[in-house]
Amino acid sequence: MVTIRDIASLAGVSRTTVSRVLNGSGYVSEQARKRVMEVIEETGYVPSEQAKALRTKKSNVIGVILPKISTETASRVADGIDTVLNREGYQMILANAKLKVEKEIEQLKLLESRRVDGIILLATNKEDRLLKAIESLSVPVVALGQDLPSISSVIYDDYHAAREMTEAILKKGRNRIGFIGVYESDHAVGVLRKQGYLDALEAEGKTPEEGWIQKGDFTAESGYRAMKSIWESADRKPDAVFAVTDRLAVGALEYLRAIGVKTPEETAVAGIGNSEISKYVTPSLSTVDYNNEEAGMRTAELLLERLNSSGENREKIVMGYRLLIRDSLR
Amino acid sequence: MVTIRDIASLAGVSRTTVSRVLNGSGYVSEQARKRVMEVIEETGYVPSEQAKALRTKKSNVIGVILPKISTETASRVADGIDTVLNREGYQMILANAKLKVEKEIEQLKLLESRRVDGIILLATNKEDRLLKAIESLSVPVVALGQDLPSISSVIYDDYHAAREMTEAILKKGRNRIGFIGVYESDHAVGVLRKQGYLDALEAEGKTPEEGWIQKGDFTAESGYRAMKSIWESADRKPDAVFAVTDRLAVGALEYLRAIGVKTPEETAVAGIGNSEISKYVTPSLSTVDYNNEEAGMRTAELLLERLNSSGENREKIVMGYRLLIRDSLR
DNA sequence: ACATCATGTGGAATCGATTCCATAATGATG
DNA sequence: CATCATTATGGAATCGATTCCACATGATGT
Structure with a gap:
């Protein structure tokens, strides 16, 4: 690999001068500059960012x-x-x-x-x-x-996004809203989105029923299972489900379709993320666009x-x- | 930022010895090794891969x-x-x-x-x-x-994948197969997949009709437009369409749904890529899994x-x- | 005529590691 | 007890760039 040293000797100048040409710094005669550029061209020399970084600390x-x-x-x-x-x-x-x-x-x-x-x-x-x-x-x-x-x-803005989506669902006249969340070590997704959901319900004086709240792990399969748990454990079936990610929501949609529940007529579904899938599933999924x-x-x-x-x-x-x-x- | 020099002087040894400890090379007394390790621990020293790379050329x-x-x-x-x-x-x-x-x-x-x-x-x-x-x-x-x-x-194996998919479509008794491709500067996708399609047809003695072959640019929208072109320009409407990517295929599906053509009953659709969407669109999309x-x-x-x-x-x-x-x- | 300044150039130190080589101490061998 | 291998250590060169500083030249000003 050709180095600045080679260029210098081939062009008959010092490394200092080559460096000046490279960086357009200091004084360099037009003659020297031309010689150096020629040699660089001929040899296909590419300065090492590695060495440069070491010296310049950047x-x-x-x-x-x-x-x-x-x-x-x-x-x-x-x-x-x-x-x-x-x-x-x-x-x-x-x-x-x-x-x-x-x-x-x-x-x-x-x-x-x-x-x-x-x-x-x-x-x-x-x-x-x-x-x-x-x-x-x-x-x-x-x-x-x-x-x-x-x-x-x-x-x-996880909290408000979740809260607004929940409010939007409530506004459609849906009152029994299930929830599919994730583990709480993920504070943004696991805690804040859930809190938004809970607070929106509470503001309307509603309390989610035992069994309406389930957890998944970001996969569609876990969304499917969570929806199943909700469905099988709830006394009154939810008329809507809010999942904290689109994947979970898609899994939920799958389950509902599998057991023949109509979406959105019987049970509405919403997610978060505006994933590409959300646009193309049937029915197309209501979601929150985060503009990643x-x-x-x-x-x-x-x-x-x-x-x-x-x-x-x-x-x-x-x-x-x-x-x-x-x-x-x- | 602490360097190997600092470690050496703090541990009362030479840089050489520190380097030996770091790389587990050469002879180092247990005593010296311990001193060095302690100092490294205390200072939180992290060797510069940068400098190392310069010297070792790796x-x-x-x-x-x-x-x-x-x-x-x-x-x-x-x-x-x-x-x-x-x-x-x-x-x-x-x-x-x-x-x-x-x-x-x-x-x-x-x-x-x-x-x-x-x-x-x-x-x-x-x-x-x-x-x-x-x-x-x-x-x-x-x-x-x-x-x-x-x-x-x-x-x-673009050629054979496309050919086999086309053959699979033919085997279902579909004879009027449209095609949505891409520009030919992309040799694998633009040329080979198209050739697979053409050869499969030719092997069965079939020739695609004028207008059945259109191009897109990898977006679903262009797939939609290509499908539209096919539909509007063809004398006999195709009973299947093979798109070289799933996105294009999804666009085609959209168009067919928009004009009320039933998939797969009236017109079947297939793509390539096994994208996540392909699993979740309705109807789920036939495709080729490439195992990326x-x-x-x-x-x-x-x-x-x-x-x-x-x-x-x-x-x-x-x-x-x-x-x-x-x-x-x- | 001489200090001053702009221009042009190169020597040498430096960044932070590795590695070759020299040197020294120690213990084993014949 | 001389010789030699083994263990242990450090000095100095090196990787490929940048940059400080010294120095040279020729023009300019007074």
């Missing part, structure tokens, strides 16, 4: 930790992040947390060892050891999806600002959302 | 160029790649080609300047300037999705083998596929 690489790579939300967010990073001359190194806290921490350390300039964490929990790990890092971290104390974050791409962009911008300002100020951005009422809720 | 980073980040196929493949890379101690730097050849070439150069150990290219074309760019690179490249001459690649994750894994393995063997042998792996006949074809 890698122009940002680490992105995803809870799972192959997921619609993650890839939309990654797309948004990439848009901003690419525009600003950064590259993105991807890390997979596989939905495990230990792995999340491990990846933080790994990215630090790579000397990335910053890290974006798509967070799925707020566990103490995670916060500690972030604290002890010497690389700036911003989070997306969970409100992590002590660092800047971009979060969705925009969220990714905002997060990247937040991180870059932080890098350039060197200030320690913590910032919190709450994303807006949009209710999409489709055929599954009438 | 970054343990692989570049992955995707045609588009936010796409089901790409993220499944990326997942597979990550599985292997992670297992073997590599990290993945993502690059977005935005479906443009120039951008693909630009990203190749950028990854080379980062001194990645190797590059995986999810290829969408076989243009000459791309091949030239790869040729002039001093980093090993393997391709996925297109059979690029001169480098190793993992490819899907496995393809990603094989590609990563191919690249790593190449890195370790230092041989120049070109290899070509053809992935298998599985026909999934679902409700949209009866």
Whole structure:
């Protein structure tokens, strides 16, 4: 691999001069510049960002930790992040947390060892050891999806989104609303969305019946099972079900269809996420659009600002959302 | 940021010794090892992979160029790649080609300047300037999705998949099969899948009618429009339509539903890709499962083998596929 | 005529690791 | 007791860039 040294000797100048040409800094005669450019052209020389980063202490690489790579939300967010990073001359190194806290921490350390300039964490929990790990890092971290104390974050308005969707269901005259949630270690999805649902009901003086509230694990199959549990355990069958993600909702739809319950006539269904499926299932699924791409962009911008300002100020951005009422809720 | 120098002086040894402890190489007394480990623990020292890479000429980073980040196929493949890379101690730097050849070439150069150990290219074309760019690179490249001459690649069996699906449609007694393809710069999807379709028909002595063959651009909307064109321009309406991707097929389904044509009774529909949507649309879509994750894994393995063997042998792996006949074809 | 300044160039240190080589102490071998 | 292998350690070069500083040249100003 050809280096700056080779270019220098081939062009008959010093490495210093080559570096000046490369960076357009300092004084270089037109003659020297031309010679150097020619040699670079001939040899196909590409300067090592590696060596440059070592010297300048800036890698122009940002680490992105995803809870799972192959997921619609993650890839939309990654797309948004990439848009901003690419525009600003950064590259993105991807890390997979596989939905495990230990792995999340491990990846933080790994990215630090790579000397990335910053890290974006798509967070799925707020566990103490995670916060500690972030604290002890010497690389700036911003989070997306969970409100992590002590660092800047971009979060969705999970509480209000869930509450508004529940209110929308109530407004359609549905009173017996079931709920499919997830484990509560995921604070945003597991706790806040559930609270929004509960509060909307309570504001109307309604209490969910025993058995109407079930949990899944983000898969459509678990949504199916949760719906089944609701159906089989409830005294009065719900006339609507609100699931905290589209996948769960799609599973619920499947179950209802399997046992011959008509949607939305007998039981309406709603989810969150505006996944591609939600548009194409029958009936099309009512859901909340979170605009993940925009969220990714905002997060990247937040991180870059932080890098350039060197200030320690913590910032919190709450994303807006949009209710999409489709055929599954009438 | 604490460096190996700090550790050395704090532990009262030389950098050499610290390096030996870090890498478990050479002779180190138990005493010295303990001192060093203690200091590392206290300071939270993390060695710079950057510096290490510069010296050892091995970054343990692989570049992955995707045609588009936010796409089901790409993220499944990326997942597979990550599985292997992670297992073997590599990290993945993502690059977005935005479906443009120039951008693909630009990203190749950028990854080379980062001194990645190797590059995986999810290829969408076989243009000459791309091949030239790869040729002039001093980093090993393997391709996925297109059979690029001169480098190793993992490819899907597009021709036979398309042919078999077409034959499956014929076997159901459908004779007037429309086709929705894409531009031919994408050789795998645009040329090979179309050829499979044509050859299957020809083997049965059938010729597609004028207007039955249309093109889209990978979006569901374009599938809708293509179906419309087929319907409006054909003298005899097709009793089946084969689209080269699921998205196109979903668009076609939409159009048929919009004009009140029953699927599959009047007109059957099939796609390729086994996308998540294909399972949940109504009627569920017949499609071909390409097992993208496995393809990603094989590609990563191919690249790593190449890195370790230092041989120049070109290899070509053809992935298998599985026909999934679902409700949209009866 | 001489200080001053703009322009042009290169030597050498530096970033943070690894690794070759020299050196020293210790114990075993004949 | 000389010789030699084994164990242990550190000095210094190296990877490929940037950057500080010294120095040279020629033009300009007074």
